[in-house]
Amino acid sequence: MMRIAVAGGRGFGFLLATELAQAANAYNVVVLSRSARPEFDQFDVQVHVVDYHDHNSLGYALQGVDLVISTISGTEQLNLIDASGRGRVRMFVPSEFEGPLSRRPSRNDPLDRGSSQALALLKQWSESSRMKYTIFSCGLFMERFHPYGIINTFGIGHGSGVGGPGEFLVNSTTATAEYPEQDSKGHSVRVCLTSVYDVVRYIVAAVDLGPSHWPREFTMYGDRMKVRDLITTYSTACNAVFTRHVQQPAELEALLTYYAQLCDYDKVAYYQRLLATANGRYDFSQATLNEAVNRSNSVNVQPVTFGAWLTSIWQAF
Structure with a gap:
């Protein structure tokens, strides 16, 4: 059974960890968190309280982990990448969900927020170890x-x-x-726009399809x-x-x-x-993950359109 570590236990990380734990394949999911998260108990999700600035703490939490999905950023994500590279992690998904790589400036990106540093470190590890990485780009979160x-x-x-x-x-x-x-x-x-819930569903579908065949980047959108x-x-x-x-x-x-x-x-x-x-930062014409899911008979995701999502939000008011 694949063991998956989700870094970050709130918001998007919570949705992702619980969806993976309840998937048809019932993955072995561990959440890396700065503090205890009793809300995961009912989902049979293990929580490791970690210090992202302590390599020993990260190394211990990553034992036996095959795939790391990060929802954190900055220095803490860089430390997590290093710890994953030193361990036996085979695939790393960084916290890079909005906007495809091809539409980002190659230098002096004012919206970078540490992204280029994380990607450079991942590239370094992918060339010197067996750890690979894949970016999931969804355009904009609806x-x-x-x-x-x-x-x-x-x-x-x-x-x-x-x-x-x-x-x-x-x-x-x-x-x-x-x-x-x-x-x-x-x-x-x-x-391009995708609901957070559909991003989670698409990532789970990609895991079901098998990380061994993932490209360097998957693109997806609901609209x-x-x-x-x-x-x-x-x-x-x-x-x-x-x-x-x-x-x-x-x-x-x-x-x-x-x-x-x-x-x-x-x-x-x-x-x-x-x-x-x-300048088109959040636009792409080909949604490669949508296409991969649509070709498969084993997974199914029907993303919500922006109009349908927005109508449901306003009807709830």
């Missing part, structure tokens, strides 16, 4: 557009600056939207749409007319420079995200 924000619903987003309501593209409180409609070449800006259609869908779901502020890439660049001169770093980060969206 939950980023939850009226209460993704931090309040899943505890995700503290480090990204888009965890609260109204911090990205739309603000339901003020019924306003600020977004790029076209890229620098005049093409419509699109984004792919033009940003202007996203705003229309949002407006329809909450039954409100939104004031739209459409920005061209050049205008976003100018706003970014302006707020940088004012040292307003929250605004700088805000416009960096909008500019990245205009």
Whole structure:
């Protein structure tokens, strides 16, 4: 039986660990957590309290682990990668779920937040040991557009600056939207979106299919749409007319420079995200994991569309 370690016991990590434990194959799941998590007892999930800054603590917790799936970041994830490489871990999935690798700047990425360092370390270990790695890219979490924000619903987003309501593209409180409609070449800006729950289901399906055949990156989405259609869908779901502020890439660049001169770093980060969206950071045309699941007779995932997800959220209010 495959032994899987999920690093992080809250939010996304909780959903992932419990879904893996209840999968048809009933994987042996252990959660690596900074503190005790009695809520896992009912799911027959073992919890290892670890110190991510103590290699002995990590090494002990990773004994017998075949696959590590990380939902943590920063120095703690780097230490976890090193400990996994030194141990007998065969596959590592880093906390890199939003946005495909091909759409990220090769250098000086303002939205990096330690990502390039983690990927470089994984590449190093994959070349010097038997440990391989795979990135699961889902575009944007649909939950980023939850009226209460993704931090309040899943505890995700503290480090990204888009965890609260109204911090990205739309603000339901003020019924306003600020977004790029076209890229620098005049093409419509699109984004891919996946619900957190469907990301979990797709990862479990990929585990069922077998990590030995995973590519370097899997892409998945529940929906792919033009940003202007996203705003229309949002407006329809909450039954409100939104004031739209459409920005061209050049205008976003100018706003970014302006707020940088004012040292307003929250605004700088805000416009960096909008500019990245205009540059296609969250878009891809081929969903390779969707395709792999659809080809298989042993697994099945039917992802929710953005419109259906949003309608269900607003009906619950």
